[in-house]
Amino acid sequence: MIEDVKLVSQKFDISNAHTLEVALLHGAYGSIEKLFALTPQEVSGIVDQSGLRGKGGGGASAGEKWKLMPLGEDKPSFLVVNCDESEPGTFKDRQIIIKDPHLLIEGIIATCYAIQAHHAYIYIRGEYKPFADILQGAIDEAYQAGYLGKGIFSKDFDVDVTIHRGAGAYICGEKSALLESLEGKRGHPRLKPHQKECEWYFGNPTLVNNVETIASVPYIVQNGSDAYRQYGTPQSPGTLLFALSGHVNRRGVYEAQFGIKMIDYINHYGGGIRGGKKLKAVIPGGASTTILRADEVMEARLDYESMRAMGSSLGTGGMIVMDEDTNMVEALKNLLEFYRHESCGQCTPCRDGSGWVDTIIGNLLKGKASMSDLDKTLAIANTMDGKTICVFAPALADVIRGFVTKFRSEFEAYIRKSKR
Ligand SMILES: Cc1cc2nc3c(=O)[nH]c(=O)nc-3n(C[C@H](O)[C@H](O)[C@H](O)COP(=O)(O)O)c2cc1C
Ligand code: SF4
CATH class of the missing domain: 3.10.20.600 (Ubiquitin-like (UB roll))
Structure with a gap:
């Protein structure tokens, strides 16, 4: 029996909850009073204790990332909210920005306060134009109400929020490629630093978190870390x-x-x-x-x-x-076309490997491949591990190995059929 728990999606079924008027009737901005009664370090501490993990795919501890942000530096700090959401099969962040955008704004305010940032950017995928418009409407309402801008909620704290629309590249969801793109450059992932550190936007300390991660923060601030931990597992709470x-x-x-x-x-x-x-x-x-x-x-x-x-x-x-009717060879081909198109091209194993495997599986579908070609796809996948700038290529290697090894008989059947 599954217990329904709605910490982020509480207002999803309420009509017009994207407007400030309706959202306020249903508890929006309820965490703000508690927020400003705490110090920034206390807010980070509560989020850390809650065990909140990043919801953009990697599952990194949010608290640990926040602690990497320097407080009291001369340089300004920034928050960047990742709403690129281009991963096939993933369409959750858009539910937040169209159904409860004020929850995201409330989370942005809390996160900016904790890391002492005064400007947040929301990087949103280009194709989400109608959703970006709804989010912008909510941001405009928040400015008018004094929830964003200078001296928000009559406190000595300023927060500005800017939406930045991407131009339709999957790789711009990777946080360092996203920041390159936000700086006006081509969206290429950056080399990873040797030790743990924050991200950098025009050389300034920057925190990058997913939309849902940030939208989870108001519940935690308002109800405390134990309330969040009562759901989920000890290592994956909430x-x-x-x-x-x-x-x-x-x-x-x-x-x-x-x-x-x-x-x-x-x-x-x-x-x-x-x-x-x-x-x-x-x-x-x-x-x-x-x-x-x-x-x-x-x-x-x-x-x-x-x-x-x-x-x-x-x-x-x-x-x-x-x-049971799914053709696994065609399903893999469909995915490979996506990865071949979206590789940013900086690393040879990714740029060439994604194309080679796509070509081999295409040939297999046309009856023009041999058993050794099938093994070649696995050999190419193995060259993608640990040798590239970002994890796009190792992830693709896992996709290829998963399909070809777990459903090998289907791939072999195509080859046998073509030999008859
Ligand atoms: C190829 C690639 C695409 C990604 N796309 C997204 C994305 O669309 N949205 C997202 O939040 N994170 C995406 N990520 C993960 C980000 O790099 C980053 O880890 C995340 O935004 C951090 O936020 P979180 O800790 O709150 O999850 C992607 C990573 C890779 C390697
Ligand atoms: S692994 Fe692929 S997507 Fe990532 S940097 Fe290298 S070429 Fe670009």
């Missing part, structure tokens, strides 16, 4: 807005606690597999995570540690469900 797509009866975005069984989630929220078909596989956390076979899905739990133990990852929590 909830996630899981997105469900593919061959289920009810596709959508439903918030749930970490740690519940994947199959229970699919049946409870998704209403089971469409047309009474059998389940074949699930891509668990956005396209860039290792596919799970039906038998693995039965065992899988929706938390970071369980998914890692299964050799996959929770990623963004965007589940793509595939029924």
